[in-house]
Amino acid sequence: MSHFNKVLVVIDPTEDNHKALSRALEMSAKHPCDITVFLTIYDFSYEMTTMLSPEERELMQNAVLEDKKQWLNELVKQTGKDCSRVTTEVVWHNRPYESIIRAVIEGQFDLVMKSTHKHDTLKSVIFTPTDWHLLRKCPSPVLLVKDHAWPKSSKVLAAVSAVTDDSSHELLNYEIINYGCFMSNILQSEIHLVNAYPPTPMNIAVEIPEFDTVQYNENMKRHHKESLAKLALDFDIDDDQTHVIEGLPEDVIPEAALLLDAELVVIGTVGRTGISAALIGNTAEHVIDNLNCDLLALKPPDFVSPIKA
Known part of the structure; x- marks a missing residue:
């Protein structure tokens, strides 16, 4: 069973309601863990104070860091929760995602928790550039938090791709x-499992008139149901908690989450970067834009972050 013993909570100073901190304290009450409340700050104006010596600029930066650390400590205190296992850390860095990932690697954190933003009109989650970088490059699981409660008798939806010949993907399914x-x-x-399976390629039906699309679809669905059933059996998950749905994952997973009224979706992300990420994207990134609940994103076991400590 997985354990989150060290949690890094990323604070957004522009927020009034610090959802990730509230969620981390809520989780620690049920599963005790060490929490580090983390803030990255940077002010370019301090780098441009050419009239000051490097030592004087460093003193100014340290004064700002100390002020923000006091603010973090007060923020934690104001929660009124048991904070005996909570520490705070403030760093000066012009790329927040890099400072977060370096902190994860150096501190060997098991989980990063960060709030997300909701668009009031579209009712979808708007992710910041920092969120995207964390999803692609952070070696630890990333829990992106929405502003809602975790009620009892809720549902967790784990999205897998049960039909795969790739050993790394098989391990990711189990994770x-x-x-x-x-x-x-x-x-x-x-816990519920969802698995999307591809629809019948329409070009085959057009090019080969005798091709039986109905039979093909039934065979495809049966194959995915059998594969998902094997996965579910390994975890003693009942059949009525498994869902095999035709369609693309980026459509199926949000639909299943909405239908089940899930509070959390767990998904794997391959962590593409560079041109591959720009052109191809990532299933997780397509999915989360349409989710209205918390998201826990995992990397494959063999993932190595391009960011170094």
Whole structure:
């Protein structure tokens, strides 16, 4: 079973309601863990104070860092929760995602928690550039938090791709379900599995008139159901908690989450970077734009972050 023993909570100073901190304290009450409340700050004007010596600029930066650390400590105190295992850290860096990932690597954190933003009109989640970088490059699981409660008798949805010949993807499937079960225990909720399977390619039906699209679709669905059933059996998950749905993952997963009224979706992300990420994108990134609940994103076991400590 997975364990989150060291949690890094990323604070957004522009927020009034610090959802990630509240969620971390809520989780620690059910699963005790060490929490580091983390803030990255940077002010370019301090780098441009050419009239000051490097030593004087460093003193100014340290004064700002100390002021923000006091603010963080007060923020933690104001929660009124048990904060005996909470520490705070403030760093000066012009790329927040790099400072976060370096802190994760150096501190060997098991989880990063960060709030997300909701667009009031579209009712979808708007992710900042820092969120995207964390999803692609952070070696630890990333929990992106929305502004809602974790009620009892809720549901956790673990999204897998049960039909795969890739050993790394198979391991990721088990990680996804493992973490899903762990989080469902914390939430005292029910774990569900969802697996999308591709629709019948329409060009085949057009080019080969005798091609039986109905039979093809039935065979495809059966194959995915059997594969998902094997995964579910390994975790003692009942059949009525498994869902095999035709369509693309970026459509199926949000639809299933909405149908089940899930509080959390657990998904794997391959961590593409560079041109590959820009052109191809990432299933996780397509999915999360349409989710209205928390998201826990995991990397494959063999993932190595391009950011170094």
